[in-house]
Amino acid sequence: MPKGIPSATVSRLVIYLRVLTDLESEGVSRASSDHLAAEANVSAFQVRKDLAYFGSFGTRGSGYTVATLKNELRRILGLTRPWRVIIVGMGRLGQALAAYPQLDQYDFKLVAGVDVDASKVGSLIGDLPVHHLDDLHELVAEQTVDIAFLAVPVDAAQAATDALVRAGVPGILNFVPTVVTVPAHVTVESVDFLAGLKRLAYFLQVAPHDGEREAAAG
Amino acid sequence: MPKGIPSATVSRLVIYLRVLTDLESEGVSRASSDHLAAEANVSAFQVRKDLAYFGSFGTRGSGYTVATLKNELRRILGLTRPWRVIIVGMGRLGQALAAYPQLDQYDFKLVAGVDVDASKVGSLIGDLPVHHLDDLHELVAEQTVDIAFLAVPVDAAQAATDALVRAGVPGILNFVPTVVTVPAHVTVESVDFLAGLKRLAYFLQVAPHDGEREAAAG
DNA sequence: TATTGTGAACCGGTTCACAGCG
DNA sequence: CGCTGTGAACCGGTTCACAATA
Numbered sequence A, B: 001m002p003k004g005i006p007s008a009t010v011s012r013l014v015i016y017l018r019v020l021t022d023l024e025s026e027g028v029s030r031a032s033s034d035h036l037a038a039e040a041n042v043s044a045f046q047v048r049k050d051l052a053y054f055g056s057f058g059t060r061g062s063g064y065t066v067a068t069l070k071n072e073l074r075r076i077l078g079l080t081r082p083w084r085v086i087i088v089g090m091g092r093l094g095q096a097l098a099a100y101p102q103l104d105q106y107d108f109k110l111v112a113g114v115d116v117d118a119s120k121v122g123s124l125i126g127d128l129p130v131h132h133l134d135d136l137h138e139l140v141a142e143q144t145v146d147i148a149f150l151a152v153p154v155d156a157a158q159a160a161t162d163a164l165v166r167a168g169v170p171g172i173l174n175f176v177p178t179v180v181t182v183p184a185h186v187t188v189e190s191v192d193f194l195a196g197l198k199r200l201a202y203f204l205q206v207a208p209h210d211g212e213r214e215a216a217a218g
Numbered sequence C: 001t002a003t004t005g006t007g008a009a010c011c012g013g014t015t016c017a018c019a020g021c022g
Numbered sequence D: 001c002g003c004t005g006t007g008a009a010c011c012g013g014t015t016c017a018c019a020a021t022a
Helices: A007-025 A033-040 A044-052 A066-077 A092-098 A133-143 A154-167 A193-206 B007-025 B033-040 B044-052 B066-077 B092-098 B133-143 B154-167 B193-206
Strands: A083-088 A108-115 A128-132 A147-150 A171-174 A187-190 B083-088 B108-115 B128-132 B147-150 B171-174 B187-190
Touching: A007 A033, A007 A044, A007 A066, A007 B193, A033 A044, A066 B193, A083 A092, A083 A133, A092 A108, A092 B092, A108 A133, A128 A133, A133 A154, A147 A154, A147 B193, A154 A171, A171 B193, A187 B193, A193 B007, A193 B066, A193 B147, A193 B171, A193 B187, B007 B033, B007 B044, B007 B066, B033 B044, B083 B092, B083 B133, B092 B108, B108 B133, B128 B133, B133 B154, B147 B154, B154 B171
Parallel strands: A083 A108, A083 A147, A108 A128, A147 A171, A171 A187, B083 B108, B083 B147, B108 B128, B147 B171, B171 B187
Antiparallel strands: none
């Protein structure tokens, strides 16, 4: 709920949630900040400080209850209610995303694909109905879309983004290796593997066989 | 060359390089830090400070020469010499990566795929020969592999990583939504779209229709 | 006694103002 | 005169030490 949370903290909360999910599936029911920290590759201070932004979830002397903390993190991250998702751009990447399992694990619900290719529009890809970009407005209104995966070619990225903004989609997960500009009321999170690859090249070049790094990533 | 460069700076250098490439293709030959800053969505101070870590590339009074600065950034980022890449895990994602164009644009050369599925090993996917994971050591030695794209299932990620480390691959671009652990002499950069998606959910939930964000991403 | 929760110190990156220079 | 390059101020996130408490 509060404001002023470092975005690095949010990234780590996502990791803690993953760790807790793993621990739970291994039957571990309690864990200390030390334990969580080791699994997440951060310091125990960091774990406690990150959690402290949102409240007190542990028991002094004995640590955290895995199931409880996991649920708190899901709640904090907004992963308890369903998010309705469309995929914009049903090329190779869009199709790979459409087939990704695990998505409904946290209530991300793929409701449709969008493309401009007449041979795709109207068909099903996987079990996703593909609509034309021109029909975006109705689609978004009817399906109350929360999030769009942007997976179009670079040249089409800004135009598709503008269309999403006009249609009222509040969140965009951008897979396109370019900067897209949106008004302040729209949230964009980027997943740019080319940028990651170039950073990697830099670190390799600067410290050949001698760099330590574990980067969070969009 | 120097040490102690903020990794955020490296991320931004990648963006500047992209901007400069765009400007060059538009026939723009000179640009000020103000101009670059606007295109990259950062402040002009930031652009100058980032560049200052590596030297002086501009001309006082008239800005930067696009072509020159672009080449400097390519050199700084290590994008002038070829990088030899293998893809580990030739599932849907691995295949999408194998087909990605633009990769050789900066001299990233896909040399092979790796999988454990007998029906894939020995075949060509796209034009990539697929080897068995057990033959990784020879493959890496023969092909002098610099970078591995890790695109295996979550359960197999750490084991595949260990194999890459043993085989002597110095850099890993990790697409798997999990934390992989490596010794200090190996560099890992992660591209985790599920993490990005969860962060997006958080920002949407915390500031419904009222969040500004432009995230860098792995 | 063990481990959390947190105010304060520390550190590093960003912002800024201006000196340096074409 | 304009724009770059940079030392210094500022700010925010991380680290730490320790008080609180089961």
